[in-house]
Amino acid sequence: MNSISQNKMKNFKSLVAGGLLAAAMLTQFITAHAVLAQGPNRVVCGDNQVAVAIPINGQNCIDKGTTLETNPIFLLLTTILKFLSVGVGVAAVGGIVYGGYLYLTARGNSSKTTQGVITIINSLVGVLLYALMFAIINFLVPGGVLQ
Amino acid sequence: MRRKLSILVVVMGLGLLVNASSPVGAYAASPLSHVAATCTGSSFFGFPPWYACLPRDSQGGPVLSKLEDFWLIAFPLLETAIKIAGYTAVGFVIWGGIKLTKSQGDPGQISGARDTIRDAIIGLVICLSSVAIVQFLASRL
Numbered sequence: 001m002n003s004i005s006q007n008k009m010k011n012f013k014s015l016v017a018g019g020l021l022a023a024a025m026l027t028q029f030i031t032a033h034a035v036l037a038q039g040p041n042r043v044v045c046g047d048n049q050v051a052v053a054i055p056i057n058g059q060n061c062i063d064k065g066t067t068l069e070t071n072p073i074f075l076l077l078t079t080i081l082k083f084l085s086v087g088v089g090v091a092a093v094g095g096i097v098y099g100g101y102l103y104l105t106a107r108g109n110s111s112k113t114t115q116g117v118i119t120i121i122n123s124l125v126g127v128l129l130y131a132l133m134f135a136i137i138n139f140l141v142p143g144g145v146l147q
Numbered sequence: 148m149r150r151k152l153s154i155l156v157v158v159m160g161l162g163l164l165v166n167a168s169s170p171v172g173a174y175a176a177s178p179l180s181h182v183a184a185t186c187t188g189s190s191f192f193g194f195p196p197w198y199a200c201l202p203r204d205s206q207g208g209p210v211l212s213k214l215e216d217f218w219l220i221a222f223p224l225l226e227t228a229i230k231i232a233g234y235t236a237v238g239f240v241i242w243g244g245i246k247l248t249k250s251q252g253d254p255g256q257i258s259g260a261r262d263t264i265r266d267a268i269i270g271l272v273i274c275l276s277s278v279a280i281v282q283f284l285a286s287r288l
Contacts, residue, residue, distance in 0.1 A: 055212075055213065055214070079214065082215070083214050083215055083217075083218075086215060086218045087218060087221075089281055089282075089285060090218055090221045090222075090225065092281045092284075093225055093277050093278055093281050094221075094225060094228065096273065096274070096277035096280060096281065097225065097228045097229055097232060097274045097277050098228075099273065100232060100270045100271070100272075100273035100274035100277065101228075101231075101232045101235065101270065101274065102270070103266060103269055103270035103273060104232065104235060104236050104239060104266055104267045104268075104269070104270020104271055104273075104274070105235065105239065105270070106266045106270070107239070107259075107262065107263045107266060108258075108259055108262025108263055108265075108266055113266065116270065116273075120273065124280070124284065127281060127284045127285065127288070128284070128288070131284075131285075131288035134288075
């Protein structure tokens with residue numbers, strides 16, 4: 001087996017592992033009924049409600065809505081999207097600080113300086129791509145997400 | 148050209164510094180502002196503790212009740228990273244100064260020492276203005 005197909009195999013394996021992990025996490029969030037019904041902080045939901053592990057708008061019980069805005073899955077996805085949106089800014093600031101650190105420890109070495117500048121530019125491109133993603137999602141979803 | 152660029156970067160950075168010098172200030176406009184405004188805690192060398200921005204219970208212990216609050220742990224870490232960069236930059240400026248003193252008029256050594264100092268200052272300005280850059284991008288896009 002040559003190195004290229006080995007690499008592809010590795011990529012495929014990590015993709016499958018990541019997908020399984022994400023699926024497991026999502027299932028955990030959605031089917032939180034068993035977890036929330038026990039323990040000291042037990043949550044009891046009504047017949048027309050769904051229990052979720054992440055509090056959505058401060059509540060663990062979500063009404064089983066029929067429209068898009070009241071759909072529990074949609075609410076869960078927008079909650080996760082809001083959570084990760086804050087992380088984009090945090091990660092971008094962290095990337096720029098790391099790039100600046102590489103720059104300030106370069107001591108006039110131009111290859112190290114370039115490395116720092118590339119790190120900073122990549123962080124900024126990441127913010128740009130996030131904004132693009134945001135625009136596309138707001139275009140696709142009726143009513144928009146994240147208001 | 149490079150000299151002009153570095154002067155521009157320094158002036159820009161000083162202007163930005165007036166507005167935002169800590170990541171905590173950058174989130175004043177974000178949904179987390181009501182909690183981020185209450186960042187307190189004893190510090191070691193100016194490094195805030197990891198729970199500095201988290202809401203507290205009646206005994207002063209940190210509380211993680213909401214999903215969004217997990218990012219409040221990142222703010223003190225970013226502030227620590229910026230402060231480490233600041234201390235390192237001071238060290239490199241001093242090191243560049245020592246090299247300049249020891250150069251004895253040798254043009255190669257002088258330019259090397261000046262490069263060290265210049266890069267340290269530019270890198271520090273980039274680190275300090277990182278919050279303002281991201282905030283600017285996020286507000287305009």
